[in-house]
Structure formats: C-alpha cells, structure tokens
C-alpha cells in the first residue's frame with residue numbers, strides 16, 4: 466500500500482468535495498477504529514447518508530439544542546467556576562487539560578445519556594472512562610502508521626499497545642452499557658410513578674434504543690462515537706486555547722474588552738465576596754473577537770490533526786500528483802496551519818485578527834478546504850456550532866473572572882494520538898480577577 470500525504474488546499478477540495486465519491490473512509494479506517502465500527506464515523510455511501518440524517522435530526526431539534534445549551538451553562542456555573550475559585554483561593558497549581566476533560570465529558574455525555582456522569586463534581590471522581598477514551602484514540606494512531614498485519618498480529622496475541630487498547634475498549638463498552646441501564650431504570654421508575662404518562666425527558670440515546678437499525682454493537686459504537694465527537698474535540702481545543710493565551714496575554718485583554726459591555730449590564734446583580742459575572746451561551750453568541758480567538762486556536766491546534774481517506778480509482782490531484790486505487794491519502798491539518806502558501810508569512814503566529822474584517826466588526830469567510838478543522842464537503846462536522854458554543858462559553862466565563870498563568874518550565878508538547886492532546890498535561894495557576 467502507498468501513502469499520499471498532502472497539505473495542499475486544492476487537493477483537499479478535490480478529495481473532500483469535487484471528487485469525494487472516489488475518496489471514502491474505506492474498510493481499513495473502519496478496522497483501525499473498530500471500537501466505533503458501524504457508527505457514522507466509520508461508514509461510507511448509503512449507510513453514511515442514513516446515519517448522518519439521523520444525527521442531524523437529533524442534534525438540530527430545538528429541544529435538544531436547548532438541553533445541550535443549558536447543560537453547558539450549568540456545568541460552567543456549577544462546576545468549572547467553583548473549581549477554579551477553589552484553586553485560586555488555595556493558590557494550588559492544577560492540570561487544566563484534566564479539568565477540560567471533565568468539563569467536555571460532562572457537557573457531551575449528559576445529553577447523550579440523559580444522565581450526568583458528574584466528572585466535574587466537587588468529589589472529582591477518577592477518570593477511568595476518559596483515560597480509556599484517550600487510549601482508544603492513541604493506539605489507532607500507531608495502527609495508522611504500521612502495516613495492518615503487524616497490529617493485527619499484536620491484537621490476536623493481545624500484546625503491546627493492542628493489549629492496552631483491548632482493556633480500554635472494555636472499559637468504554639461497560640460505561641456505555643451502565644449508562645443505558647441507568648437511563649432505562651429511570652424511565653421505568655417514572656413510568657411506574659406516572660402511570661400512563663410516558664417520561665418525556667430528552668436524551669440522544671432514546672432515539673436509538675428502539676430503532677432496529679441500531680442493534681447492540683452498533684448502538685454502543687454510535688454512543689461512543691457521540692462521546693468522541695464532542696468530548697475529545699472541545700476538551701482539546703480548550704487546553705490549547707489557554708496555552709495560547711498564556712503566550713499571548715494581549716488576546717485575553719481584547720476578549721475582556723469585548724465582554725465588558727455585557728458584564729457591566731450584569732454586574733449590579735452579582736454582588737458579594739465570591740460573586741462572579743457569568744455569561745450565558747446566548748449572550749456571547751455574536752462576539753466576533755472571542756470567536757476569532759477560538760478559531761485561531763483550532764487552526765493552529767486542530768483537535769483532529771490528521772484526516773485519512775482511501776482511493777477507489779486511479780486519479781490525478783490538482784497538484785499534478787497521481788494516486789492509484791488502493792492507496793491511502795493522509796492530510797496533515799497540523800502542517801497545513803503552518804504553511805506560508807496557505808496562511809501567509811505569519812502562519813506560525815497566534816493572531817485572531819486574521820479572522821476579522823479590516824474594521825474588526827465581522828468574521829471573514831474562510832473556506833473549509835483551507836480551515837479543515839471541522840472537515841469539509843459532505844462529511845463535514847455536524848456539531849460545529851455546538852462545539853464552538855461550548856468552547857466560547859467556557860472561555861468567556863473563565864477569561865472574565867480569572868487571570869491565568871502557566872506553571873514555570875512546564876513542558877507543553879503534543880502527544881502522538883489521533884487527537885491532539887498534550888503529552889504532559891497543562892499545569893496552570895489561576896487568580897481571582899479583581900476589576
């Protein structure tokens with residue numbers, strides 16, 4: 466098998482849009498991510514169209530969007546801010562990456578299962594499930610880079626990284642089964658109490674449980690797919706955002722300037738020693754600089770740093786390179802963000818202004834084949850607006866109420882994984898901000 470590796474936006478447009486039928490995810494992709502096999506993430510063609518339509522109808526439903534938004538608001542106000550207040554009062558350093566994992570896991574899993582896993586509660590429970598998710602995305606990175614025969618032999622013998630992966634997959638499946646059971650028990654209890662009146666509360670899993678297209682294995686894969694789509698991307702994006710802010714403090718000042726008019730309207734209602742101004746997702750929706758700062762992080766540190774496609778038929782790329790049926794195409798989003806022909810001389814700099822019109826009042830249109838962070842074409846991310854809302858809400862609330870600093874000499878570097886986490890976490894300190 467041959468790899469064709471590219472970071473050329475014209476090739477990307479060809480692969481993801483103009484000739485996308487020739488570049489499916491392919492059978493090997495489904496094998497590499499076997500924990501999600503049968504879910505939208507791993508399928509092509511007609512099956513993909515059916516899965517996508519179902520996901521779209523679920524997450525675009527206004528009631529579901531309302532639940533996702535209120536979960537986000539609650540987790541920020543009752544989880545994230547109290548935790549940071551405690552860290553500020555006790556002047557304790559903490560791992561911001563781990564905190565973001567707790568936040569993004571809870572905001573994702575609560576609407577998916579209709580049960581709050583409570584990772585962001587004051588008890589700070591152990592992170593067995595999220596650790597398992599990390600492993601479930603780390604080991605496939607190595608599967609991408611070695612001949613399939615090698616990792617399949619290791620899987621058969623249950624040795625090396627494959628042994629870790631098997632354990633992680635078991636933890637994840639058990640978690641999903643437990644959440645399904647918890648929800649069913651809740652439904653039964655409500656039905657008994659209220660007789661004929663069915664439980665009208667909302668969650669994503671209920672839309673799948675009685676659907677014959679989603680038998681056990683596919684149901685589990687689908688629910689895990691939701692967790693990965695939401696938790697890994699948002700959590701990772703947040704960590705790199707705070708890292709960028711510690712290196713570019715002027716961006717934080719500009720974000721606060723944009724938040725100030727909303728904050729001053731709310732300040733009168735929030736007096737008291739530990740009082741904080743909090744921002745609802747709806748209130749900050751239109752803030753363009755905040756959005757630009759988030760996009761700039763997602764450009765430089767795309768949570769999913771590589772895309773992989775199979776080649777069905779021989780083809781010629783816009784760059785003039787030929788690919789053959791059976792080849793594999795890899796696209797490095799991380800490299801693309803750092804290429805002068807794509808983003809200009811200052812491509813390595815963290816500069817939210819590149820996203821704004823000259824007077825700074827509007828976001829500029831950037832085509833998705835250049836800003837590939839949410840993918841492009843018919844397989845583009847379905848949760849982009851949700852993810853951006855969850856990122857902006859966490860950022861606005863923390864940015865307004867706290868000063869942040871990186872613990873001195875803490876080594877920040879990416880981990881080798883299908884998700885761009887930090888290898889050593891992100892050790893930070895926060896101080897309660899006095900205006």
Ligand code: HEM
Pocket residue numbers: 505506513517520524694695698699702763768769772837838839840843844845846847848849851852853856
């Ligand atoms: C910062 C946040 C996010 C980023 C950067 C992101 C990025 C991506 C990327 C790169 C893909 C394509 C994956 C591939 O080609 O294999 C994707 C697909 C997808 N995303 Fe997101 N995502 C984010 C948040 C979310 C959220 C919050 C949800 C759910 C509510 C979501 C739902 C989906 C779904 C369902 C797909 C599959 C589309 C398909 O395969 O046809 N995403 N996302």
